[in-house]
Amino acid sequence: RGMQQKVAIVRAFMTEPRMLLLDEPTTGLDPRAKRDVQNMIRDVKQTMNTTMLLTTHDMDEAEKLCDYVAIIHLGRIVASGRPAELKKQLLGKVDNPSFEDVFLEFTGMSIEEAEYQEVESA
Template sequence: MSYALTAENIKKVFKKNKKIVHALKGIDIQIREGEIYGFLGPNGSGKSTFIRIASTLLIPDAGEIKVFGYDVVKEATKVQRLINRVSVEASFFKKLSAIENLLFAAGIHGISKKEALKKIYAISERVGLDRERLNDPLEDFSRGMQQKVAIARAFMTEPKLMLLDEPTTGLDPRAKREVQSLIMHMKEKLGATILLTTHDMEEAEKLCNYVAIIHKGRIIVKGHTEELKAMISHRVKNPTFEDVFMEFTGVSFDEAEYEEAESA
């Protein structure tokens, strides 16, 4: 079996206001090439911390993550060539146009202007960006449009592993559907491997081949989406992911959100 990402016993501790916060308490996962792997959990559960470690932005206090066999700490430069990350708040030069932002990103990665323009126009068409709007400043774009630019920027480098950290949070329903459709397109047409963090139950069930439920820095249960629901189908008729979450954590998702906020 070929894995895009493997993680063993990942731990991370932060100090916040003289308080010790155990953000990750021994995470173990394996992501197969070509799948969408979902990290489902409330805000503050450790999802984004894991993404930042996997993308070489943070160093774990314990454990090891490998991306296509390369250690994210010891071989960070090699890992960075294979990945790209899209976060809930994508960073841009808001006064510059979309195409100026994309050309700047291409230059950082050593892509020539001629090749970059070719990629920009091709990817923009795939992600549903209006070519006529590429010259408009990013500050005039909706959140959904900005997320599409962020994903287009990420795909210019043709990453083997895409790390999507809450990519649809805060989007209006239409933009959310468009970004979700784009994620499916990335997997089915481009063969991308995707790690998706979300606190949206329906999104996880709709998009992910495999889901790990994370709560208070630990993975509570993991499995294929239908397998997780099947585990409780003998007790709950037509179970939802909300039912799955409550079954294995002992609290509702809303209660979990409150618990995470209180412990932060």
């Protein structure tokens, strides 16, 4: 599956798109393949003038790969901004906040609850 993801991303960039939608690009990958795909995305982001819209439930991935993040809860954007700015909003509430803490703060639920709710509404 990791090789399929890498090939799909490379194929998408062969046309030098102005915008690319990446929907959960590393879901189900083993740790090495996940890291390879993330590195490829990061490299392409730095070398091409392509806007990427990435959807993910992996908060570490969002923090690593995204310049700007919008957290959507129940169909509404509940927080948006640069990852570091969103983490700063938690200072004083959470010691050394992670991006997962940001998700929890702005949605009021755990990641597992949000995924269950998403499955239920589909």
